[in-house]
Amino acid sequence: MTKVHLLQTGTVALGGAQLAARGQGVARLWNGLFGAGWSDFLPIYAYLIEHAEGLILVDTGETADVMQHGYFPHWHPYYLFSVKFDLKPHDEIGPQLRAAGFDPANVKTVVQTHLHTDHAGGLRYFPHAKILVTTREYQAARGAAGRIAGYPNNRWPDWFAPQLVDLPAQSDDLLAGSLPLTRDGAVRLIATPGHTLGHMSVSVDLGEKIVLLAGDVSYLQQTLLDLQPDGLGADPAAETQTHRRIQMLARKRPLVYLNGHDPDCARRLAALEPLL
Ligand SMILES: [Zn+2]
Numbered sequence: 294m295t296k297v298h299l300l301q302t303g304t305v306a307l308g309g310a311q312l313a314a315r316g317q318g319v320a321r322l323w324n325g326l327f328g329a330g331w332s333d334f335l336p337i338y339a340y341l342i343e344h345a346e347g348l349i350l351v352d353t354g355e356t357a358d359v360m361q362h363g364y365f366p367h368w369h370p371y372y373l374f375s376v377k378f379d380l381k382p383h384d385e386i387g388p389q390l391r392a393a394g395f396d397p398a399n400v401k402t403v404v405q406t407h408l409h410t411d412h413a414g415g416l417r418y419f420p421h422a423k424i425l426v427t428t429r430e431y432q433a434a435r436g437a438a439g440r441i442a443g444y445p446n447n448r449w450p451d452w453f454a455p456q457l458v459d460l461p462a463q464s465d466d467l468l469a470g471s472l473p474l475t476r477d478g479a480v481r482l483i484a485t486p487g488h489t490l491g492h493m494s495v496s497v498d499l500g501e502k503i504v505l506l507a508g509d510v511s512y513l514q515q516t517l518l519d520l521q522p523d524g525l526g527a528d529p530a531a532e533t534q535t536h537r538r539i540q541m542l543a544r545k546r547p548l549v550y551l552n553g554h555d556p557d558c559a560r561r562l563a564a565l566e567p568l569l
Pocket residue numbers: 407409488509
């Protein structure tokens with residue numbers, strides 16, 4: 294039987310107005326980077342799908358290496374002013390999988406919703422897995438332009454060469470535009486642009502309910518319900534459109550929304566609580 298497990302790889306606090314946008318255009322980005330205050334320390338989640346065709350991991354969480362001085366480029370404003378991490382080596386995805394009773398070597402497929410550091414920090418545990426990233430995300434994250442955009446691609450494992458995915462053009466029917474990841478079609482890849490342009494999510498059909506593993510589609514379930522984009526996302530209009538489409542799907546079928554940082558996710562998964 295298909296099952297979804299939640300794994301936590303430490304916590305992150307976001308500075309400024311990142312959880313929900315304040316202002317528009319340049320003001321939004323300024324407030325996102327330099328606005329007053331900090332979020333609470335929020336969990337950094339990854340999800341494991343136990344499926345008859347093998348283990349599928351959605352995101353790889355953060356690495357404890359970020360706690361070392363000099364891990365991130367010292368010139369980058371985001372890492373200087375806008376993010377703080379708290380995790381130890383045993384919080385990384387490898388030990389967390391083992392603690393949950395799974396061998397990282399048995400993970401067959403890794404889906405990266407996107408390549409931000411707190412979602413791709415555990416890649417080194419999966420040298421033999423098939424790793425899926427959208428073409429658009431990989432292009433945005435590579436090279437000097439990627440590093441300026443905040444992707445610490447100099448920290449990727451040497452062997453990292455993801456299998457690139459091109460998802461169909463978006464429509465209001467999210468599932469119609471998705472690609473099956475398993476032969477039975479129960480696990481699917483869905484384009485969910487906004488937070489990054491190449492962001493994707495994973496849907497898991499549990500029969501009566503669908504679980505949507507949504508990365509950073511929104512930081513909180515409530516901001517998705519409020520159609521409120523985040524403070525530093527690549528395309529706030531696309532983000533809101535994605536929120537709207539997820540709500541449309543949730544009106545058709547009970548949908549459990551699980552994302553990367555909402556502290557309520559563990560409870561929602563245990564209860565399989567629908568979004569609407
Ligand atoms: Zn992100």
